[in-house]
Amino acid sequence: MDLIGMYLRDALGEGCPVCRILRKYEESEIDTILYEHVNNPDVREKFKESLGLCTYHAWKTLRKAYSEPLLGPLGVAIIYEHMLGTYIEHLERGTFPEEGECFLCRLMEEKEKGTIDAFAERIEELLPEYERSESVLCRRHYVMLLQILRRENSTAAERLERIQMKKLRVLRERLGSFIDKFDYRARERPTKEEISALPLTIEALKGIETGIAMKHCEERKRRRFPWR
Ligand SMILES: [Zn+2]
Ligand SMILES: [Zn+2]
Structure with a gap:
């Protein structure tokens, strides 16, 4: 590598x-x-x-x-x-x-594109590591990576789709157990994984608050309220 x-x-x-x-x-x-x-x-x-x-x-x-x-x-x-x-x-x-x-927004956009491209170029080496890790690509970055792979390496794209689904289901299960632990009949306290399932779910759907995420938020708003 x-x-x-x-x-x-x-x-x-x-x-x-x-x-x-x-x-x-x-x-x-x-x-x-x-x-x-x-x-x-x-x-x-x-x-x-x-x-x-x-x-x-x-x-x-x-x-x-x-x-x-x-x-x-x-x-x-x-x-x-x-x-x-x-x-x-x-x-x-x-x-x-x-x-x-x-x-800074411009720099962030270049860095985002560069990072996704570099990920796609090294997908064979990185995919097994990704699968083994606790990482979950956020929706935006998953779509960006998948689009490149579908064009350039369809086998890797399919593997990524399978791995991503598995990861999202695990996350959902943990978040479900976290919710269940709030039931008054529940005897156990939520585990560390269950507690972090909530912020990690928000990260999986919305990404982390960086200039890029905020910029896309603004652009969506502008499309919905063009008079602003
Ligand atoms: Zn900015
Ligand atoms: Zn992301």
């Missing part, structure tokens, strides 16, 4: 491996900005394109800065003082600034 394969294999453990990779990546990108690029003019330009990231990433960046004792809010304050200045200049000129695409 090559290095990328090992990196993907290491993400197998619990929950959706692609979501977990994306969450880590998102955190590390924000860290890099806050630790190294607060005054970097190129990065500042990227911030300006979207007038300070999307709503999700702007708040995520601030929370991260506050949560790390070595950082604090100074770096974010410097960046957003600049963004506010840009906004005011526009209004003074009588123009409204365009809010372009958030560059």
